[in-house]
Amino acid sequence: MVRSFTDLKLTPVMLEAIAAAGWATPTPIQAQAIGPILEGHDLIGCAQTGTGKTGAFAIPVIERLAGPGPQPAAAGPRQGGPRVLVLAPTRELALQIAETFDLLGRTRRISTAVLIGGEAMGPQLAALARRPDVIVATPGRLFDHLERGTASLRAIRTVVLDEADRMLDMGFAPQVERILRVVPVDRLTLCFSATMPPEVERLVRQHLIRPIRVEAGTFARPVAKVIQVLYRADARDKTPVLLRLLGEERGRTLVFTRTKHRADRVARAVQAAGHRVARLHADRSMAQRREALDGFRNGRYRVLIATDIAARGIDVPEITHVVNFDLPHTAEDYIHRIGRTARAEASGLASSIAAPEESDQLRAIERHLGHPVPRQGVAAATGR
Numbered sequence: 340m341v342r343s344f345t346d347l348k349l350t351p352v353m354l355e356a357i358a359a360a361g362w363a364t365p366t367p368i369q370a371q372a373i374g375p376i377l378e379g380h381d382l383i384g385c386a387q388t389g390t391g392k393t394g395a396f397a398i399p400v401i402e403r404l405a406g407p408g409p410q411p412a413a414a415g416p417r418q419g420g421p422r423v424l425v426l427a428p429t430r431e432l433a434l435q436i437a438e439t440f441d442l443l444g445r446t447r448r449i450s451t452a453v454l455i456g457g458e459a460m461g462p463q464l465a466a467l468a469r470r471p472d473v474i475v476a477t478p479g480r481l482f483d484h485l486e487r488g489t490a491s492l493r494a495i496r497t498v499v500l501d502e503a504d505r506m507l508d509m510g511f512a513p514q515v516e517r518i519l520r521v522v523p524v525d526r527l528t529l530c531f532s533a534t535m536p537p538e539v540e541r542l543v544r545q546h547l548i549r550p551i552r553v554e555a556g557t558f559a560r561p562v563a564k565v566i567q568v569l570y571r572a573d574a575r576d577k578t579p580v581l582l583r584l585l586g587e588e589r590g591r592t593l594v595f596t597r598t599k600h601r602a603d604r605v606a607r608a609v610q611a612a613g614h615r616v617a618r619l620h621a622d623r624s625m626a627q628r629r630e631a632l633d634g635f636r637n638g639r640y641r642v643l644i645a646t647d648i649a650a651r652g653i654d655v656p657e658i659t660h661v662v663n664f665d666l667p668h669t670a671e672d673y674i675h676r677i678g679r680t681a682r683a684e685a686s687g688l689a690s691s692i693a694a695p696e697e698s699d700q701l702r703a704i705e706r707h708l709g710h711p712v713p714r715q716g717v718a719a720a721t722g723r
């Protein structure tokens with residue numbers, strides 16, 4: 340029974356890095372997954388974001404990569420190319436994974452290249468030229484690099500498929516399959532997924548060898564426990580409704596908008612109303628996103644305004660209120676968004692502000708939920 344990180348066969352440097360990260364005890368998925376990965380078993384981890392799953396693979400993967408000393412096993416110029424490949428569905432998640440590798444591997448000079456879509460090729464080529472130990476990539480962009488011959492996977496010894504269900508949902512199955520055929524067969528393969536639909540099972544059957552299965556209880560509150568409220572408002576009345584809600588609810592609030600542009604606009608209005616607010620979307624630099632997330636986590640900002648993609652995978656405890664300033668495109672995104680309130684002890688609140696032109700989305704969401712979202716009068720929210 341693993342109760343502390345010292346119960347695991349970790350090196351003193353790794354224990355120091357974990358302590359420096361402020362992680363006192365392993366989460367359930369870490370307690371179960373780290374040992375088998377260190378021993379070289381393929382592994383399936385049933386765990387969603389927020390369970391500590393990134394550490395569950397980053398800790399043993401770095402240990403295997405770096406060897407016992409404070410320096411990487413092969414100090415000086417790296418031979419042979421990257422040895423670890425992590426595939427993730429979204430850029431945000433890829434960036435978070437790379438941050439965790441930096442956090443835990445910095446003292447051993449583990450270097451990471453992030454290959455994600457929507458960014459210029461130049462800096463990614465430069466990162467590859469520096470011969471990173473680890474590649475963290477979204478499947479589409481890595482596939483582009485392989486097609487162009489700008490990335491080589493010949494030396495890969497460990498592959499991690501993170502949020503496998505989501506990657507397949509997003510239509511990345513062909514790229515993932517092609518990538519798995521290019522990496523050497525003599526490797527370790529780890530697959531993390533919040534759910535295990537048949538497509539993930541098939542992927543696992545084909546590409547993992549006698550994997551060990553571990554499961555982490557989810558921390559997310561069942562969606563049924565989130566209090567949901569719907570405000571019908573014309574598009575121009577959405578901002579007053581939001582400001583009213585922010586005035587009534589004091590807790591940490593995550594607001595979703597449909598586009599980056601709208602996120603910026605809403606943030607300006609929220610700031611003008613005197614709230615401490617940060618923004619998270621794809622046009623913001625990595626440093627800006629990190630600052631926004633850190634500030635939201637440590638309370639410097641009470642309100643975070645985000646687009647779906649940018650918010651995917653972020654983990655912030657104690658979000659008490661999620662506001663859908665715009666309804667999401669799919670019912671799954673709605674469930675995913677409102678599940679963000681789920682981590683607080685107090686029951687979460689999810690408010691949606693829907694304009695008449697969003698009726699189709701609303702119908703789809705309510706069909707998926709199996710019941711209507713309770714309506715509140717807009718007058719109650721705007722004071723009109």
Ligand code: AMP
Pocket residue numbers: 361362363364365366369387388389390391392393394652654
């Ligand atoms: P993840 O599920 O990997 O996205 O991690 C969720 C959050 O938990 C991240 O902010 C991690 O920094 C944090 N975390 C991971 N492992 C631990 C741990 N053992 N103790 C405390 N926090 C952790």
